[in-house]
Amino acid sequence: MSIDRSQDRQLSLVGVVDWAFFAYSGVAAIWLAYVLLRDGVVGGWQLPLLVVFWLFFTYLVLPRLHGILTTIYVPNYFIGRARTSDGLLGDPVNLGVLGGEAEIHTAFDAAGWTRADDLGLGTSWRLVRSIASRRSYARAPVSPLYLFGRQQDFAYQREVAGSPSKRHHLRLWRCPPGWLLPGGFPVHWLGAATYDRRVGLSLFTLQVTHKIEEDIDVERDFVVGTLTEAASTVTVRTLERFASGYHTRNGGGDRILTDGDLPILDLGGVTTSSVQCDVATDSRDRRPAMIVLGSSLALIRGACYLLFAALLLTAPDLLARLGSRDVVDLTNTVTVGTVVTLLVALTAIDVFLTLRVLSGYQWARLGLMAACALTSLVGFASTVGNSAPLGIGDLPAIGGSILVLLALSSPRSREWSHRRSRKPLR
Template sequence: MSDSSPRPFDAQYPKYRGDPNNVSKQRYFMMNMGKRVLEGWADKLYFVFAGIASIWLAVVALIDSWYHSWWGILIAFGFWFFSAYLTLPRFHRIMTDLYVPDYFIGRTRTGDGLLGDPVNIGLRGTAEEIHTAMKKAGWVKADPVTLASSWRIIVNTLRKRPYPTAPVSPLYLFHRSENFAYQQEVDGSPSKRHHVRFWKAPEGWKLPGGEPVDWLAAATFDRAVGLSLFTFQITHKIDAETDKERDYVVETVLYCNQKARSDLIEDFSSGYHSRNGGGDTILTDGDLPILDLTSVCNRQDERHNAQRYERMHRRRPWELVEQAPLSVWLASAFTSLVILLQAFLSVTHLGVLVNPKDSFEVDVQRFWQMYIAPVVIVVVLVITIIQIFLVVWTIRGSQLARKILLALLSFSFISNALSLVFGTEQDISTTYTIYVLMASQVYALLEFTSDGAVNYTFNMTRQKSRR
């Protein structure tokens, strides 16, 4: 049996003391939320505009649903999608940026700015020592959220196959998502798993009270799949007794790593009950175990792995395209769709600009078709190609290209909104404008102003400027 595999046949291997089948009702409620720092005034402006645009689009979709009959159900589904995945998450982010204090309180944040899972483990050691200790304890490293891993989730779910290294949804601490995560499947079920996320603490940072740690972790047990209470998105639901998952992680690491040590800060925080970003109840006693892993890894091997990591990150930025977060890929895909649709419509509308009624207008139309229309088509194609190149540069990590695309998307959305409000489109045109064109624009705006896209392009641009 490999070091990275669970040990179900080891009678002394620590047991999870929670109930994996617990589906009890949750009773407690708390509405504190998180905060986010954006880079520059332009990102703040686009961030708010994307939220307003998503709210406006959701309202328009709801109003539009009243004018349809048999396929009103599809319109209602579209309204739910806009509300759950576009409007409510951004609304939460805007509100949490206004009033939630920005300091460590022992809680993570969701991508929507809501308070997430509790931080319930501290660690001392390097990343390599954590990887070694977790693999020896039977945990497997979760894949990052990328286009490939997201596709694999869909395929494995449809084929009802297990995915032991399935990605975990990102949570945020120190204004960034986790460095990595580890997990264990339960009976091969995609809806149940043990998992723990790890964040590197800033240099010189200490816990409240002065205790130094190198890493912080949040361990919770996924018990089922359901809808988020706050955004109505499909998500994993966690078991309320997070202390049992915390203790399970610590005990498995200590059991399989003889050189690992553990201390306990009792009553690190007050015992409390609350809810995480998905609306799941959290119950904790407030204790914080500190795992010392500084002796579990051979130092020579650790230096070798550190050198290999450094060599990998000396590659040029455009060689690191595969590291682009899923938000960048999704935003780029929807932006490309908008660009191609608008180019197609621009070309097809050229033929109706002149409607001849007399000989003079016939001559005008002939002149238009022979001289003006080809030039306009070439201009449209050139603009389309430039925009596609901006998309490619954004995927490669260009901060400037991302902001230019945000400006173009914002202008295009405002133009379509004005046309929708004051225009005289037919029913099919209105449906296309709302549910295809403007929905794609709003989704691209939201993804391009997300944490993943902002941090990725900012860091990649800064990395390239230092070379």
């Protein structure tokens, strides 16, 4: 009996291409960070580029470097630790649950916990404003951590003193069907409970993030205590010394200490509402923020192309003053017309591919990344042997292309597009 491996070969080829874009975007990001730093120290209008450099380096360059390196040396199987979106080892798994999703929601609601909002552009901005203004945000989102190759299915939290800077919180992941803990213990869900004590900078990426309390066993026991006190039907069994006690750091660089015990909550006796049903959630099916961000940046890049074309036709003198390098001969009508036509065509391609990316088409994501890679390569070639700073007109095209690459080549974007491409698109 012959086995058709054409799909496996196709997926392997897509994986190789994806990995190439993933690695290239990291190299391109380092180059752009260098250019921003080089031009920022010159002064003039480029001086604010130093702030852009810090944002770009901490939120894009360092995470991508961590992602490339951890893909190589961090094992991709269960070791009792979640991982950050950059691939770094995150919070330890310190709680297990037996029961369905409906039982979890009922038990946590009864114990006074609040389900956290999903992390997105809107909820992230609301969280930033709440922290800055010291206003309550009881459903504030938590950052994604990954277990079984996907981010948490949902999270619960308890805000402290009306401040989103301090909170009890727990992430929960549904275990794969038939999966057993090391030692053969059955469990339906795994969780990571930690206490956010303040907002600070990550030791590994310099990003603004929550800093957790070192003794995570206190938070683990707090979660167990609130649920068992709220419902007598909730029972707990503890796997003592499930993992060896250790001192280490999480993905944000915070020290963590645990005794290695793993309590397993049994919610089988929790009575749920008749209208509730245990519909399996899968975080991988949600459109990730990186897809939305990358698509938005691609549309902005297209708008910049149109603006550049309009300036070529209506205000070439202004364009010459803004740009620091002679890219187009503004005195040649044929050249200007050709460039304008090319820019309009590039905008149309960007819009077409972006709409397909948002719908989950794998080929569109790869095509848009290829277009962005070509643009950044042209920009890189133009700086070789040229010490002149980038012009204002260069930054949206080159910088925007690299940002789109970083967003669409992220693991979440790859996984979502792959899953969508294997499902019927409505």
